[in-house]
Amino acid sequence: MSTSAPDRPGSAAEASAEPLIATRGLSAGYGTQPVVRDLDIEVRPGEVVALLGPNGAGKTTTLRVLAGDLAPMSGEVRWLGGAGRAPLHRRARQGLAYVGERAVFTRLDVAENLRVGRVETARALELFPELEKRLRTGAGMLSGGEQQMLSLARALCRSPRLLLADELSLGLAPLVVERLLRAVREAADRGLGALLVEQHVRKVLDIADRVYVLRRGRIEMTGTPRELRENLDAVESSYLARPGTAASM
Numbered sequence: 562m563s564t565s566a567p568d569r570p571g572s573a574a575e576a577s578a579e580p581l582i583a584t585r586g587l588s589a590g591y592g593t594q595p596v597v598r599d600l601d602i603e604v605r606p607g608e609v610v611a612l613l614g615p616n617g618a619g620k621t622t623t624l625r626v627l628a629g630d631l632a633p634m635s636g637e638v639r640w641l642g643g644a645g646r647a648p649l650h651r652r653a654r655q656g657l658a659y660v661g662e663r664a665v666f667t668r669l670d671v672a673e674n675l676r677v678g679r680v681e682t683a684r685a686l687e688l689f690p691e692l693e694k695r696l697r698t699g700a701g702m703l704s705g706g707e708q709q710m711l712s713l714a715r716a717l718c719r720s721p722r723l724l725l726a727d728e729l730s731l732g733l734a735p736l737v738v739e740r741l742l743r744a745v746r747e748a749a750d751r752g753l754g755a756l757l758v759e760q761h762v763r764k765v766l767d768i769a770d771r772v773y774v775l776r777r778g779r780i781e782m783t784g785t786p787r788e789l790r791e792n793l794d795a796v797e798s799s800y801l802a803r804p805g806t807a808a809s810m
């Protein structure tokens with residue numbers, strides 16, 4: 562399977578835009594041992610790209626090195642066309658949003674979380690109206706889904722160019738997962754580029770333009786959701802399934 566034109570209508574023009582982020586021959590890891598090798602990954606404005614793979618494949622490591630949180634061992638990461646090793650805080654100022662698991666300040670309430678994130682409350686509530694009744698609730702008291710809505714609101718309402726999201730939907734109910742993924746899709750339709758690490762394979766394929774499948778630190782498959790679906794049974798049974806979660810995919 563190879564990379565080909567995205568199979569979502571309207572994304573052909575975006576596919577010709579310059580990548581927001583691109584790696585060439587990237588290897589990264591911890592200590593002296595690379596856990597991801599020879600990665601060629603790119604994300605362009607307006608596209609949602611899914612990064613899939615089994616536990617320990619190196620998905621989080623990949624996001625961390627793209628975010629500037631972990632230095633490459635070899636190869637390069639080009640962010641906005643430049644190959645410099647800008648750290649995460651500088652990339653964040655330049656429009657990179659990184660959402661890890663439950664990225665909220667649990668001791669602050671929802672309104673304070675938005676304020677600290679320099680996000681207008683009204684804008685966040687436009688995106689997720691269900692947060693309105695929780696504005697004065699401590700973020701640590703929110704449900705998992707509400708916490709992720711808050712994390713995503715904080716990221717998206719600052720109009721980033723690129724969103725890197727690590728298991729946005731971990732442990733959440735299917736309807737909440739769909740809600741979060743739809744918010745990302747809508748932001749991408751307005752020009753955001755997004756790279757999503759996601760265990761809900763079928764749900765993310767519904768909104769993605771392209772997919773990379775990582776296995777043992779290498780990209781083993783890349784293509785459109787349509788191409789991946791044709792191989793989905795093989796993909797799931799061979800290495801995407803997590804014990805106990807195959808049904809959710």
Ligand SMILES: Nc1ncnc2c1ncn2[C@@H]1O[C@H](COP(=O)(O)OP(=O)(O)OP(=O)(O)O)[C@@H](O)[C@H]1O
Binds near residue numbers: 596614616622
């Ligand atoms: N800070 C760290 N120090 C040393 N090794 C690490 C560190 N973080 C991750 N690893 C190792 O790197 C490998 C890849 O981990 P990573 O978290 O990138 O995989 P993943 O695909 O995101 O997995 P999962 O789906 O389980 O979250 C694993 O073997 C893991 O043990």
